[in-house]
Amino acid sequence: xxxxxxxxxxxxxxxxxxxxxxxxxxxxxxxxxxxxxxxxxxxxxxxxxxxxxxxxxxxxxxxxxxxxxxxxxxxxxxxxxxxxxxxxxxxxxxxxxxxxxxxxxxxxxxxxxxxxxxxxxxxxxxxxxxxxxxxxxxxxxxxxxxxxxxxxxxxxxxxxxxxxxxxxxxxxxxxxxxxxxxxxxxxxxxxxxxxxxxxxxxxxxxxxxxxxxxxxxxxxxxxxxxxxxxxxxxxxxxxxxxxxxxxxxxxxxxxxxxxxxxxxxxxxxxxxxxxxxxxxxxxxxxxxxxxxxxxxxxxxxxxxxxxxxxxxxxxxxxxxxxxxxxxxxxxxxxxxxxxxxxxxxxxxxxxxxxxxxxxxxxxxxxxxxxxxxxxxxxxxxxxxxxxxxxxxxxxxxxxxxxxxxxxxxxxxxxxxxxxxxxxxxxxxxxxxxxxxxxxxxxxxxxxxxxxxxxxxxxxxxxxxxxxxxxxxxxxxxxxxxxxxxxxxxxxxxxxxxxxxxxxxxxxxxxxxxxxxxxxxxxxxxxxxxxxxxxxxxxxxxxxxxxxxxxxxxxxxxxxxxxxxxxxxxxxxxxxxxxxxxxxxxxxxxxxxxxxxxxxxxxxxxxxxxxxxxxxxxxxxxxxxxxxxxxxxxxxxxxxxxxxxxxxxxxxxxxxxxxxxxxxxxxxxxxxxxxxxxxxxxxxxxxxxxxxxxxxxxxxxxxxxxxxxxxxxxxxxxxxxxxxxxxxxxxxxxxxxxxxxxxxxxxxxxxxxxxxxxxxxxxxxxxxxxxxxxxxxxxxxxxxxxxxxxxxxxxxxxxxxxxxxxxxxxxxxxxxxxxxxxxxxxxxxxxxxxxxxxxxxxxxxxxxxxxxxxxxxxxxxxxxxxxxxxxxxxxxxxxxxxxxxxxxxxxxxxxxxxxxxxxxxxxxxxxxxxxxxxxxxxxxxxxxxxxxxxxxxxxxxxxxxxxxxxxxxx
Numbered sequence: 001x002x003x004x005x006x007x008x009x010x011x012x013x014x015x016x017x018x019x020x021x022x023x024x025x026x027x028x029x030x031x032x033x034x035x036x037x038x039x040x041x042x043x044x045x046x047x048x049x050x051x052x053x054x055x056x057x058x059x060x061x062x063x064x065x066x067x068x069x070x071x072x073x074x075x076x077x078x079x080x081x082x083x084x085x086x087x088x089x090x091x092x093x094x095x096x097x098x099x100x101x102x103x104x105x106x107x108x109x110x111x112x113x114x115x116x117x118x119x120x121x122x123x124x125x126x127x128x129x130x131x132x133x134x135x136x137x138x139x140x141x142x143x144x145x146x147x148x149x150x151x152x153x154x155x156x157x158x159x160x161x162x163x164x165x166x167x168x169x170x171x172x173x174x175x176x177x178x179x180x181x182x183x184x185x186x187x188x189x190x191x192x193x194x195x196x197x198x199x200x201x202x203x204x205x206x207x208x209x210x211x212x213x214x215x216x217x218x219x220x221x222x223x224x225x226x227x228x229x230x231x232x233x234x235x236x237x238x239x240x241x242x243x244x245x246x247x248x249x250x251x252x253x254x255x256x257x258x259x260x261x262x263x264x265x266x267x268x269x270x271x272x273x274x275x276x277x278x279x280x281x282x283x284x285x286x287x288x289x290x291x292x293x294x295x296x297x298x299x300x301x302x303x304x305x306x307x308x309x310x311x312x313x314x315x316x317x318x319x320x321x322x323x324x325x326x327x328x329x330x331x332x333x334x335x336x337x338x339x340x341x342x343x344x345x346x347x348x349x350x351x352x353x354x355x356x357x358x359x360x361x362x363x364x365x366x367x368x369x370x371x372x373x374x375x376x377x378x379x380x381x382x383x384x385x386x387x388x389x390x391x392x393x394x395x396x397x398x399x400x401x402x403x404x405x406x407x408x409x410x411x412x413x414x415x416x417x418x419x420x421x422x423x424x425x426x427x428x429x430x431x432x433x434x435x436x437x438x439x440x441x442x443x444x445x446x447x448x449x450x451x452x453x454x455x456x457x458x459x460x461x462x463x464x465x466x467x468x469x470x471x472x473x474x475x476x477x478x479x480x481x482x483x484x485x486x487x488x489x490x491x492x493x494x495x496x497x498x499x500x501x502x503x504x505x506x507x508x509x510x511x512x513x514x515x516x517x518x519x520x521x522x523x524x525x526x527x528x529x530x531x532x533x534x535x536x537x538x539x540x541x542x543x544x545x546x547x548x549x550x551x552x553x554x555x556x557x558x559x560x561x562x563x564x565x566x567x568x569x570x571x572x573x574x575x576x577x578x579x580x581x582x583x584x585x586x587x588x589x590x591x592x593x594x595x596x597x598x599x600x601x602x603x604x605x606x607x608x609x610x611x612x613x614x615x616x617x618x619x620x621x622x623x624x625x626x627x628x629x630x631x632x633x634x635x636x637x638x639x640x641x642x643x644x645x646x647x648x649x650x651x652x653x654x655x656x657x658x659x660x661x662x663x664x665x666x667x668x669x670x671x672x673x674x675x676x677x678x679x680x681x682x683x684x685x686x687x688x689x690x691x692x693x694x695x696x697x698x699x700x701x702x703x704x705x706x707x708x709x710x711x712x713x714x715x716x717x718x719x720x721x722x723x724x725x726x727x728x729x730x731x732x733x734x735x736x737x738x739x740x741x742x743x744x745x746x747x748x749x750x751x752x753x754x755x756x757x758x759x760x761x762x763x764x765x766x767x768x769x770x771x772x773x774x775x776x777x778x779x780x781x782x783x784x785x786x787x788x789x790x791x792x793x794x795x796x797x798x799x800x801x802x803x804x805x806x807x808x809x810x811x812x813x814x815x816x817x818x819x820x821x822x823x824x825x826x827x828x829x830x831x832x833x834x835x836x837x838x839x840x841x842x843x844x845x846x847x848x849x850x851x852x853x854x855x856x857x858x859x860x861x862x863x864x865x866x867x868x869x870x871x872x873x874x875x876x877x878x879x880x881x882x883x884x885x886x887x888x889x890x891x892x893x894x895x896x897x898x899x900x901x902x903x904x905x906x907x908x909x910x911x912x913x914x915x916x917x918x919x920x921x922x923x924x925x926x927x928x929x930x931x932x933x934x935x936x937x938x939x940x941x942x943x944x945x946x947x948x949x950x951x952x953x
Contacts, residue, residue, distance in 0.1 A: 052178040072162035075109035079159035106165040207231035223250040368408035378647040389428040392647040405521030417487040418451040426455030450515035458506040533663040534559040542566040543592035576616040619660035691735040695859040717741025736766040744780040751781040761802040788895040842898025884913035905931040
């Protein structure tokens with residue numbers, strides 16, 4: 001048993017072994033082989049012991065009864081005689097035979113009076129209930145008493161009792177002996193069964209353990225292990241199957257390993273091939289980028305070289321057309337001007353497309369007047385439209401914000417493209433330009449501008465390829481109309497950068513509506529309507545073109561004037577008389593004419609206008625197309641009528657009405673919110689200008705002082721913070737890139753030291769594209785930004801936007817007369833002079849202030865030698881951080897000095913350093929050093945005092 005338990009404990013599987021199968025099998029073997037047998041033997045032993053004890057007890061009782069019967073027979077005759085004295089005692093033989101028995105300790109005979117008449121053995125205290133009429137058996141402690149009545153006959157008189165006393169202790173030893181013998185038998189049987197069960201489980205468990213170990217080895221990857229074939233037939237079969245499984249797994253592993261090795265070799269070869277391809281692609285990419293850069297530079301240089309003579313051709317052609325010419329000469333010159341303008345448009349389109357394709361096109365973010373943008377665009381396209389008797393009509397919703405922030409030039413370029421296409425592919429009729437507001441969120445507005453025509457229309461297939469580059473819908477028609485097929489592709493690129501979409505709605509033969517959206521900023525201010533003079537005035541409108549009539553009525557409704565629709569000229573006198581009689585006379589009449597008017601109708605109109613003015617005192621404004629403008633002026637020269645050319649200008653019509661009605665027309669200025677300008681200098685707004693470039697700092701300070709501001713200067717971020725801690729400023733112009741504390745970190749620290757009740761507006765000054773940096777500026781705590789080079793009008797707009805109070809608008813000082821550039825002596829290489837130095841640009845950047853322009857250029861030239869040496873040294877040392885700071889400072893100085901070549905070269909290097917394209921700097925650095933050398937040579941050959949002269953007062 002102990003050996004079996006030790007075996008079970010010894011073979012108990014660990015926590016990481018498969019314990020379910022061996023444990024369950026051992027338990028089942030023990031349950032089936034030992035437990036039932038043990039139970040059976042235990043029950044059998046218990047039954048035998050119980051039977052043995054019962055038989056001993058019965059034997060003892062039987063012997064007592066035999067003795068009792070003998071004793072009763074012995075005393076029957078004596079008691080029957082009744083002679084107590086003659087009662088013979090129990091004889092020695094009988095006593096010995098009776099009492100000498102191991103289990104009989106005493107024998108007594110009692111008479112009927114319960115008196116002992118005869119006794120043998122030790123005296124015992126008998127139970128009182130022992131002597132009764134019936135035989136009794138009573139137990140008391142270790143004694144058993146048996147009594148039997150003695151009668152004369154079977155049912156006769158009671159003569160007495162025979163009593164036998166038996167000792168139980170005599171039978172205990174045989175009982176114990178029987179129990180011990182039974183237990184020994186049971187134990188021996190259990191030991192034998194345990195041994196047999198142990199052998200059985202060993203014969204089963206050992207093979208299963210080997211099989212388990214082998215399977216665990218297989219699971220861990222040791223497929224060369226095998227299990228011994230042992231045990232019963234079933235286990236031997238199981239062992240053989242396990243070994244066969246190992247053989248199969250080993251073969252499979254070898255096969256898989258071989259396949260993996262082969263696949264690894266193939267993959268390695270593929271990766272090597274891919275690596276080679278990647279290297280080739282990287283080289284090709286760098287070559288492509290270099291080629292693209294060369295192409296862009298080539299296009300830029302070529303366009304500059306080509307546009308310069310073309311502009312000269314166009315300019316001198318325009319001047320020549322104003323001289324006395326024959327008809328044939330005038331036609332030739334017009335052909336030259338038209339061809340030159342077309343060539344210039346193609347060159348500009350190619351350059352813009354190249355910039356969009358390379359992602360280098362950046363948009364300006366400056367104030368713009370949407371109505372002015374639309375009307376100027378229509379004025380440009382109007383001549384070609386009027387040649388085909390087309391009318392350009394603009395309709396702008398009254399709730400549309402007109403003072404916006406964006407790139408007016410690019411917005412005008414998109415609109416001009418769409419309107420030009422509409423005029424090309426349309427016949428006589430109207431071209432309608434509508435502008436409306438789609439949505440407004442915070443300080444941004446999404447505007448939608450559509451151009452509708454009544455031209456040839458487009459099919460669905462044509463619309464699908466409409467905005468692809470070099471795509472022409474109708475080759476024959478486009479050949480006739482001209483164009484490169486880039487206009488709509490460029491427009492799409494520009495609109496995408498404005499955060500909008502572009503599309504078309506058209507059906508073949510039913511005209512087209514091109515539309516685009518753009519997300520622009522809203523310039524705050526203009527809460528009060530500036531067009532107040534015509535409120536409540538009664539204006540009559542006669543226009544045969546319904547859309548043109550709608551435009552004029554739309555203008556008048558916006559001015560809150562009352563409109564009287566007049567159907568034909570003959571109704572005018574009646575309307576004038578009726579309104580005068582009703583005491584609501586017409587204040588003016590707007591009269592539209594047509595190209596179909598003949599001489600008789602023109603004479604009638606002249607007479608009608610004179611009658612209206614002289615008899616009813618009602619002035620007349622004539623609106624006509626340019627081709628009839630001259631005739632109208634000639635025919636109406638003796639009248640006081642005002643003749644206005646189409647496309648109709650909103651402000652021009654307003655001024656004309658106010659002038660003829662006798663009202664003062666106050667048109668809005670181009671700036672936004674008013675800033676109060678105090679008469680005392682101490683009360684003027686106090687501005688802090690921060691820039692590490694002395695030339696830039698001086699220029700900004702000059703502009704701000706010219707706008708009436710008090711200006712403090714700081715050369716770096718630390719100095720700016722010290723000044724902000726000592727005093728409060730109304731606004732700060734902050735350069736973004738400065739050594740030490742840059743503009744972003746300076747603004748962050750400024751916001752931390754500011755009190756909660758006051759926040760100083762901080763405006764960023766940077767030469768980089770703001771589209772990429774705007775989020776960084778706002779996160780740093782800046783409020784707005786403006787790009788370099790900064791003009792006086794830009795600063796005025798910023799001041800008006802952020803310093804809001806009641807008062808007059810800050811306005812830029814009027815530009816001074818430009819100097820006569822033809823008087824400047826040109827060096828031998830005159831064609832390249834203006835690439836190196838552009839005096840007109842220098843004067844324009846300083847608002848025609850010659851002294852300031854000369855000072856800015858002098859400061860730049862003074863540091864060129866040192867900058868050139870440092871650039872060479874830093875590039876050789878590959879000190880990119882200091883090189884970036886130096887080139888950025890140089891580029892900032894170039895932005896205000898009219899040095900196009902140096903500015904372009906420094907901008908290229910600055911951009912590459914910003915993007916960390918350090919491995920592409922070699923050629924741009926060489927060009928930058930060459931540009932510096934050329935500018936130095938130009939400065940050595942020219943006297944700045946004689947070039948700029950004295951500043952005009």
